[in-house]
Amino acid sequence: DAGVTQSPTHLIKTRGQQVTLRCSPISGHKSVSWYQQVLGQGPQFIFQYYEKEERGRGNFPDRFSARQFPNYSSELNVNALLLGDSALYLCASSVLENTDTQYFGPGTRLTVL
């Protein structure tokens, strides 16, 4: 079975621009979570979606938004990009909403110039 897939692999944007990152979960997984990993740090939780509804939000500004589609794929949007948004963005999927093992995709490397 295919694992979690993310696109694009790499992305370069300039300050003030907007970006959309995409994630397809493992087949049968209904929960998708997004994490930001800044170089040299552990991943930080951004959002969790389950059955197309937001189930959790981390300590990120409103410039960050996400949604989940009927096929359980998800998009993460970041508006008004800042240099500090440069990071590896990881998507993870799980079967259940709560306390379930999460499986990660390869990530999207975003560079903001």
Added chain:
Amino acid sequence: AQSVTQPDIHITVSEGASLELRCNYSYGATPYLFWYVQSPGQGLQLLLKYFSGDTLVQGIKGFEAEFKRSQSSFNLRKPSVHWSDAAEYFCAVVPMEYGNKLVFGAGTILRVKS
């Protein structure tokens, strides 16, 4: 404050030597515990997890971890390290009261010398 601590930023071991990576957490209830590994530029791969039951859990690639409630620890071990184990290792928890949000430690970079 509630957190996950990995006290060692870098660890260097010789190939064939044993390995122990430390992880401590500070949450009131016993959380769900995980170890993930990340190779450079890659996503995270699950090594093992502890939800309940036997406190010694076996994972992939010959890794094991032991949960010690009295020490709030979940240390990762491997009896004989291979050069391919060089990577960054993250301990993570899902606090019982926080749904499925993973809270990660800062990671430990493992270097293996031949």
